[in-house]
Amino acid sequence: MEPEHPHEAAVAVEVQDLHKSFGGLEVLRGVSLKARRGEVVAIIGGSGSGKSTMLRCINFLETPSAGRIVVDGEPVAVRPDGAPADRRQIERIRTRLAMVFQAFNLWTHRTLLENVTEVPIHVLKVSRRDAEARARALLDRVGLADKADTYPAFLSGGQQQRAAIARALAVDPSVMLFDEPTSALDPELVGEVLGVIRDLAAESRTMLIVTHEMAFAREVADHVVFLLDGRIEEEGPPDRVLGRPRSARLRQFLGAVA
Amino acid sequence: MSIPLWRALLMPHRLAIAAVFAGLAFWCAVSLRWDWIPDYAPLAVEGLWRTLWLLGASVVLGFLLAVPIGLAQAVGPWFLAWPARIFCTVIRGTPLLLQIWFLYYGLGSLFPTIPWIRGSELWPYLRQAWPYALLALTLSFAGYEGEVMRGAFRNVARGQLEAARAFGMPRLTIFRRVWLPQAVRNVLPTLGGETVLQLKATPLVATITMVEIYAVSSRVRSDTFIVYEPLLLLALIYLGIAGVIVAIFGRIERQVPARGG
Secondary structure (H helix, E strand, O other): OOOOOOOOOOEEEEEEEEEEEEOOEEEEEEEEEEEEOOOEEEEEOOOOOOHHHHHHHHOOOOOOOEEEEEEOOEEOOEOOOOOEOOHHHHHHHHOOEEEEEOOEOOOOOOOHHHHHHHHHHHOOOOOHHHHHHHHHHHHHHOOOHHHOOOOHHHOOHHHHHHHHHHHHHOOOOOEEEEEOOOOOOOHHHHHHHHHHHHHHHHOOOOEEEEOOOHHHHHHHOOEEEEEEOOEEEEEEOHHHHHHOOOOHHHHHHHHHHO | OOOOHHHHHOOHHHHHHHHHHHHHHHHHHHHOOOOOHHHHHHHHHHHHHHHHHHHHHHHHHHHHHHHHHHHHHHHOOHHHHHHHHHHHHHHHHOOHHHHHHHHHHHHHHHHHHOHHHHOOOOHHHHOOOHHHHHHHHHHHHHHHHHHHHHHHHHHOOHHHHHHHHHOOOOHHHHHHHHHHHHHHHHHHHHHHHHHHHHHHHHHHHHHHOOOOHHHHHHHHHHHHOOOHHHHHHHHHHHHHHHHHHHHHHHHHHHHOOOOOO
């Protein structure tokens, strides 16, 4: 489902000429993209194309070698070495960027409810009562209302990932970053997680989704970006990029994953 | 368990074992001498109390020291990591008895020569043995657990800390809410075992005149020439305390399940 005017809305997150090297290995060689409010951007590409690194540079889990990140119009201030210059600022900006990880990364020593209330209570200083009420509603929404007091170790991958999505929603983020959210799941569990993300897309959440699920990308994305060797090889509306790709490398890639 | 406990206990071989132990206990009760107990009971209670608080205080204080020592070794800059590593190596590489004597006879004979210490409010305590006993046991526990915590901090899964960072947690909050609890959780079984070891190290402080439970049993022996009975009772007491420690740690462990699939 398309948001009504995705190209007129304000820019929620913008990546400008992003470079990233690990030692001598150049993983990103100048990537620029933006996501407007309510827009769903799918990032596809082969392994080693830099798509996860790009996502992790946006919230500075990785330090970009060069380039600029702008969130809700606010550029992240960086030192000459690329690291965030102001710890307070990056921590504040991170609370507006919620990440969903490939390996879920729920906090294993806390129940699902505690996982979802952790950031609202201890970072955003929401009252425990409000945070818990909202957390229960969110867990209910992802179909885990009866698992609120369970520890992550006792849940399937699909359940853990849905709980991780509830944790991300609990901070009421401007942008949600999905880092291959279904890649660590058994095939029969992929659907339940994609279903939750599909619902979020339908309510015009701003999302950047790194994914290998081409059919899913085509269905939910407003914009698809194909990364190749650390550069954007091709981008555009999903039907065109995935249906009638211009780049030979993209055709080759789509043929390989199909 | 499918068989009820009382039926499991009524299996013939278990009944036989129970009978042997009952016989042993009966024999101990009637043919050994226990008439000294009433005379020494008040002293024994005092000694037991001393053993328990010495154990409790040294474990708590030692662990509080072990956290920064472990952290310094795991992620600290060299000027913190090296002293921490040297401390752990020295503590773990020398006998505890030696450490107790070094502190008691070393510091204990140094302090009286320093006027401001003699004049201080603490002096009445520093003339007694227990501060040196507590210090030695605390440092010893810190040395061993500092090493345990080094590994514990390192072994917390990367993704756990990354998730915390990604959600904008300040560093201190990450440490308090994620890193430390996970590190401690992962080494709880080790800490339980080390606390039992610490219990069994406490009799060494009897050598610097602290009358804890072991020293009481020695006193009984030297006063009355009864050898086995006090030692037997002492062994039972230590076993009992060790059992309580194991139960406490087991309870904490069960509250939060270990990390799993």
